[in-house]
Amino acid sequence: GEDVEQSLFLSVREGDSSVINCTYTDSSSTYLYWYKQEPGAGLQLLTYIFSNMDMKQDQRLTVLLNKKDKHLSLRIADTQTGDSAIYFCAETSNFGNEKLTFGTGTRLTIIP
């Protein structure tokens, strides 16, 4: 079945860029998503990318997709304390499949 993997922890100094990585196994993935979960809160959609794109930029967020290596990354520029959260990568495939398959989540900690 589909699998999505992420490293569990990332620590970054305030003002630096954060890069959160994700790998997936499903070669039929069509859309890949990044969700943010702050403590006690739900899953907030940050951004998503269609599989025929290599890159998508949205203000401080840049998503890079390497479809050949099945690797997705989320870069957060000028990381702020408010960016502290768990970031989930998720994918969905195109066989009429509606479910999202999530990664383990990466806990991003900002060092002042």
Add this chain to the structure above:
Amino acid sequence: EPEVTQTPSHQVTQMGQEVILRCVPISNHLYFYWYRQILGQKVEFLVSFYNNEISEKSEIFDDQFSVERPDGSNFTLKIRSTKLEDSAMYFCASSERRQGAGQPQHFGDGTRLSIL
């Protein structure tokens, strides 16, 4: 911005009891979903629902579980005869169209279910 709302935020139930988790999806959305996240584990898909019927369910979603859209706004998940291992955060989500058409799922804040 429209939101998915879930109630209650925390539900404590005795093992063996039935529990109903409630969700109000975003008003113009047509596809509804339930996921769960056991503490320390991944978010797992349970079921998707469209046009008043289940469109897909995972192997977790057995006869103990059921979903319903009792009126034009609510979407509920019923868990019969709860077990200790049902303790988890349950998330409701909705989307305008099928995922394959690029419409993302929007999630509620979740209901934390604790089975004693």
